[in-house]
Amino acid sequence: MLPLFLPLSFQAPIDRLDALAQSRNVSGLNAFLADSVSRSPFGILRTGGGYAAGSLGWHAKALEPPDGSARYIVFTTPILAEDMGELLFQVTPAGKLKYIPERDNFGVRLDSHTFDVSFDLPAHRVSVVDTIRTARVSAGYPHFFFRLSPTFTVSSISDPSNRPLRFVQSGGIVAVSAGGGDQVLTIRYAGTVDKPGFRNVIGPTEATLSGTVWYPMIARHPAAYDITMHAPKSWLSLAQGDEVSSKVVGDESVTKYHMSLPVVWISATTGPYKRAVDTIGGRQYATISATATEEAMHAQNADNAEVVDFYSKTFSPYPFKCWTTIDSRQFRQGVGALEGYSFATYPAGRLPFQDSHEPAHTWWGGIINNDYLASIWNESFADYSQVVFRRDYPIGNREERKRAYAASSFYNPIFDTAPLARSGQDIGPAATALGYQMGAYVLQVLEDELGTDIFLKTLREWIRSNPRGHIGSWEDYEAVVDRVAGRKLTWFFDEWVRRPGLPNLALSSGNWENGVFTGQVTFKGESYRIDTDAVAEFADGSKRLFRVAIDPQQNGRFTMPCPTRPTVVAIDPWQIIPRHGNIGQPAITLRSFERDRVYLGRLTPDAMKGLRGSDVMDSLPQDLDGMFVVGSPESLPALAPLCKQAGFEVSGRRLTYKGTTIDLATGGAIAVVDLPGGKHCMIGLGKCDVRPDFGRARLAVLDEKGRILRAETDPVDYGPLAIRL
Numbered sequence: 001m002l003p004l005f006l007p008l009s010f011q012a013p014i015d016r017l018d019a020l021a022q023s024r025n026v027s028g029l030n031a032f033l034a035d036s037v038s039r040s041p042f043g044i045l046r047t048g049g050g051y052a053a054g055s056l057g058w059h060a061k062a063l064e065p066p067d068g069s070a071r072y073i074v075f076t077t078p079i080l081a082e083d084m085g086e087l088l089f090q091v092t093p094a095g096k097l098k099y100i101p102e103r104d105n106f107g108v109r110l111d112s113h114t115f116d117v118s119f120d121l122p123a124h125r126v127s128v129v130d131t132i133r134t135a136r137v138s139a140g141y142p143h144f145f146f147r148l149s150p151t152f153t154v155s156s157i158s159d160p161s162n163r164p165l166r167f168v169q170s171g172g173i174v175a176v177s178a179g180g181g182d183q184v185l186t187i188r189y190a191g192t193v194d195k196p197g198f199r200n201v202i203g204p205t206e207a208t209l210s211g212t213v214w215y216p217m218i219a220r221h222p223a224a225y226d227i228t229m230h231a232p233k234s235w236l237s238l239a240q241g242d243e244v245s246s247k248v249v250g251d252e253s254v255t256k257y258h259m260s261l262p263v264v265w266i267s268a269t270t271g272p273y274k275r276a277v278d279t280i281g282g283r284q285y286a287t288i289s290a291t292a293t294e295e296a297m298h299a300q301n302a303d304n305a306e307v308v309d310f311y312s313k314t315f316s317p318y319p320f321k322c323w324t325t326i327d328s329r330q331f332r333q334g335v336g337a338l339e340g341y342s343f344a345t346y347p348a349g350r351l352p353f354q355d356s357h358e359p360a361h362t363w364w365g366g367i368i369n370n371d372y373l374a375s376i377w378n379e380s381f382a383d384y385s386q387v388v389f390r391r392d393y394p395i396g397n398r399e400e401r402k403r404a405y406a407a408s409s410f411y412n413p414i415f416d417t418a419p420l421a422r423s424g425q426d427i428g429p430a431a432t433a434l435g436y437q438m439g440a441y442v443l444q445v446l447e448d449e450l451g452t453d454i455f456l457k458t459l460r461e462w463i464r465s466n467p468r469g470h471i472g473s474w475e476d477y478e479a480v481v482d483r484v485a486g487r488k489l490t491w492f493f494d495e496w497v498r499r500p501g502l503p504n505l506a507l508s509s510g511n512w513e514n515g516v517f518t519g520q521v522t523f524k525g526e527s528y529r530i531d532t533d534a535v536a537e538f539a540d541g542s543k544r545l546f547r548v549a550i551d552p553q554q555n556g557r558f559t560m561p562c563p564t565r566p567t568v569v570a571i572d573p574w575q576i577i578p579r580h581g582n583i584g585q586p587a588i589t590l591r592s593f594e595r596d597r598v599y600l601g602r603l604t605p606d607a608m609k610g611l612r613g614s615d616v617m618d619s620l621p622q623d624l625d626g627m628f629v630v631g632s633p634e635s636l637p638a639l640a641p642l643c644k645q646a647g648f649e650v651s652g653r654r655l656t657y658k659g660t661t662i663d664l665a666t667g668g669a670i671a672v673v674d675l676p677g678g679k680h681c682m683i684g685l686g687k688c689d690v691r692p693d694f695g696r697a698r699l700a701v702l703d704e705k706g707r708i709l710r711a712e713t714d715p716v717d718y719g720p721l722a723i724r725l
Contacts, residue, residue: 013095014073017060021045021075024058034096039426041087041099045075047428049083050376050435063088065143065175066166073097076171079149079213081265081338082372084425086147086172102373105219106144108178109135113215113225117268121232124194124202126209128152130216131186132223136179143175146216152191160184174216187216206271206290206330207231210338210345215266220371222262222469229255229270236288237270240342242321259342261319262469264371267340269326280305283318289327292351299352300325307356310389314456315363316463323359327351339382341366360385367463368472375423376431377474380439381459387444388456390693396660396701396709402452403713404695409441409578416501421474421493441578442496448576449492449531450485458484495528503528504580505556506720510569517562517569519548519723520555524580527552535573535715536566543715545573570722573715575696586714588672590694593682594626601631601639608668608684610691610706625679632664632685642683646671646699655685657701660710662686671699671712 013032020028029042048054054077063072071091079085089097114131150172157165157176165185167176176185193202193212201208226244229237233248241259248254259266273288276297285301285308292300304323312318324343331338331347338345339361346355364370364381384407391401415438417423417430425431447455462480466472478493504524511518517536530550537543546560548571598612599620608630620638621627633640633650643649648671649656653664662669664686672682692706699712716722 014060014062017073017075021058021060024054032097034092034094034098037099039422041089041426042075044084044087044426044428047426047430049080049085049425050372050427050429050431051080051083051425053077053080053083053085053425059171061170063168063170063173063175066168066177067142069142072100072170072173072175074171074173076150076173078151079147079172081211081213081267082425084372086150088145088173102147103219103371105137105221106178107136107138107141108144108218109137110146110216110218110221110223111135111262112223113227113266115215115225115227116230117209117227118230119202119207119270121202121204121207123192125190125192126202126207126214127188127190128214129186129188131184132216134183134185134218136181136183141178143178144218146174146176146218147213148172148174148189148216149191149213151193151212152189152214154187154189156186156188158186160186162186172213201330203330206269206328208267208269208271208328208330208345210267210269210340217264220264220373220471222264222369222471224262225259225266227257227259227268229257229268231255231270232272234272235270236273236275237268238288238324238326238343239268240266240340242342261341261366262369263341263366264369264471265365267338267343267345269328269345271328273326276301277322278302278305281309283308284322286322286324287327287351288324289348289351290329291348292327296351297327303352303354304359306393307354307359307389308362310356310393311360311363311385314388314392315459316367318362319367320362325351339365356386356389357382360389363463368466369469371471372431373424373426374473375420375439376425376435377420377439377472377477379432379435380420380443383436383440384443387440390695393707395703395707397711398452400697400711400713401695401708403574404697404700404708404711405693406574406576406696407441407444408575408696409437409444411502411578411580412437419500420497438502438578444576445496445530445578446481446489446492449489450481454485491529495526499526501526502578502580503530505530505550506581507569507571507723510723510725512562512565512725515561515563516559517566518557518559519569519571520557521550521571522556523552527556530572530577532572532577533574534560534569534571535717536560536562537568537717538564539567566725568717568722568724570715570717570719572721573717574713575716581720586696586698586716587718588680588714589696589698590670590672590682590700591696593628593672593680595628595682597626598628598630601629601636607631608670608686608688610689611670611684623679624681625675627681628684629681630684639683639685642673642681643685645673646683648683648685650685655701657699657710660701662701662703662709666704667709668702668706669700670702 024045026042026046058077061074073089075087077085088100112133116129118127227239237255239257244256246255275288277286278301287297287300308323320342326345328345329348339358341362344358360382365378370378391405414430414433423434458481474497508522509520534546534548548558599617633643668686668688670684690706697711697713700708701710
């Protein structure tokens with residue numbers, strides 16, 4: 001490493017910049033910028049990253065590459081996985097700062113790593129030898145940069161002949177003298193991983209390289225890798241991709257993995273785990289834990305198999321031999337769940353459970369990469385994949401589940417911070433709110449616009465056509481949508497992706513005349529083009545669904561045929577459209593119904609045990625309002641009219657609802673039933689040991705695993721998008 005010298009004339013500005021960085025004085029730092037910008041690169045010092053980057057403080061440090069051809073300033077903070085840090089600025093001749101975006105690769109692309117990783121567990125320290133392969137993609141640069149968290153220090157960089165290369169490290173940015181073409185470089189570095197929020201991530205009980213950027217990155221370009229991990233001989237080690245070998249050598253275990261899929265975020269872990277492995281549907285599933293029972297781990301594998309198999313059939317084939325769940329003690333007070341594309345890490349003590357979010361990242365973040373600099377679009381797709389999984393698993397009625405599981409969106413002022421297309425980690429916590437929440441809501445609106453079959457086809461086509469190692473974006477997906485749909489959806493992405501905020505709309509007036517209902521939708525602020533369902537309710541209690549188009553070019557005026565005068569008209573009754581104001585819920589749902597007052601009706605004490613409260617009554621009261629009545633109409637006559645009202649037909653152990661029959665010894669049925677005077681009770685038949693996610697349904701027929709086969713959901717017919725005539 002070369003010593004770092006700067007002209008004495010610049011020493012005072014460095015001290016000043018460091019003081020401004022420590023105080024997070026963005027306006028003071030902006031005064032040093034060479035160019036005026038609409039969004040300051042220093043903004044992240046004030047906002048923090050989406051996952052708390054900068055929480056340990058910022059500093060400004062000088063950096064002069066070995067060739068001495070330029071001067072730079074690094075604004076440094078420990079980098080968390082999937083977050084930002086290490087801002088780079090070139091010092092102009094006038095002493096100003098020119099921002100160098102992290103995606104600027106200075107003519108070098110990092111294609112692959114070969115890691116050799118060893119731990120000093122008591123010291124919370126890791127030592128890494130990384131042999132990287134780089135490609136020269138453009139000439140004219142005397143040096144290039146790579147980044148890693150500044151908690152790691154590079155000790156040497158050498159070529160294949162073991163000749164040392166000149167480099168300088170400042171914070172987490174390392175400047176290296178450029179070669180003349182493609183290069184193979186060996187980088188030796190080490191660091192301590194014990195920062196607040198990730199304390200003891202490397203320690204005597206577990207070592208998890210997942211919460212920090214522990215590997216070199218050039219322009220956040222995805223890279224494949226091979227890794228060899230050295231750990232205590234009784235420990236299990238895991239990395240992304242496929243296991244190549246694992247053996248005990250002396251006092252240590254040596255495990256090798258090959259990761260063929262280029263990724264931006266690299267994870268690995270080792271610990272005194274037990275492992276349970278099952279082959280399900282021709283694929284291996286594993287769960288590793290230091291504390292869980294064998295039974296729980298095998299049950300976890302079965303849950304994982306349903307999710308991974310579903311995504312393999314819905315999106316594209318799963319690209320690895322095994323999917324693994326890690327039950328991690330380190331994550332108990334750490335970062336929570338974290339995807340790894342061939343595995344996911346969870347806090348200890350949750351097994352078994354079924355998660356459809358983290359496995360979805362194999363496709364959204366793994367097969368299609370995201371560097372988190374422009375947006376967190378992959379979290380939007382992973383979140384919405386959960387909706388697709390719950391709704392579309394290949395049993396029961398998909399359309400009924402679609403209405404039950406519509407994501408109940410809500411307005412959050414943070415949605416006004418930035419458009420989805422420009423919501424990278426530099427805007428702080430707003431990035432995660434936009435990525436996880438608003439982006440998933442927008443995908444729901446898009447599916448409603450395209451139809452489910454076309455929507456799912458766009459997802460498959462994006463995965464199929466995305467170039468290997470390409471950083472995906474909302475713009476990339478838009479091009480796929482246009483191609484698959486056979487029409488331009490520019491208007492949709494302009495409204496929902498390229499401008500911030502949500503629509504603020506109301507059904508302000510309505511009129512019925514000569515068999516036609518005419519409605520008027522008004523907007524506060526920006527207008528939106530919206531195609532949506534509408535429901536009309538008539539005096540006899542019947543309801544009819546319509547499809548209406550709300551077009552700003554028609555000033556929000558729409559019509560729909562109604563042979564008779566409706567009493568109520570509501571648009572968006574399934575709550576698809578995210579917006580300002582009260583989104584609303586159906587008046588009564590299985591999820592909202594209080595289940596504390598229970599009557600079991602000659603059944604065993606564990607009947608419907610996953611759904612009921614503890615207050616079991618000795619007798620059935622005359623007033624059933626608020627009661628959860630569990631039993632069979634054949635042994636409890638009071639249930640007979642309630643089952644008939646719900647549509648349940650019962651014969652012995654068999655229950656039939658609209659042509660779907662279940663065995664009450666293994667499955668169950670539950671419904672909210674209306675009583676006179678606006679009262680309600682709930683009825684339950686059969687078995688349900690778990691508490692399912694009912695969404696917004698008021699009736700559900702369940703299989704032996706508590707999954708919804710059939711559902712009934714009430715449309716929302718009140719609020720700002722409803723009108724009474």
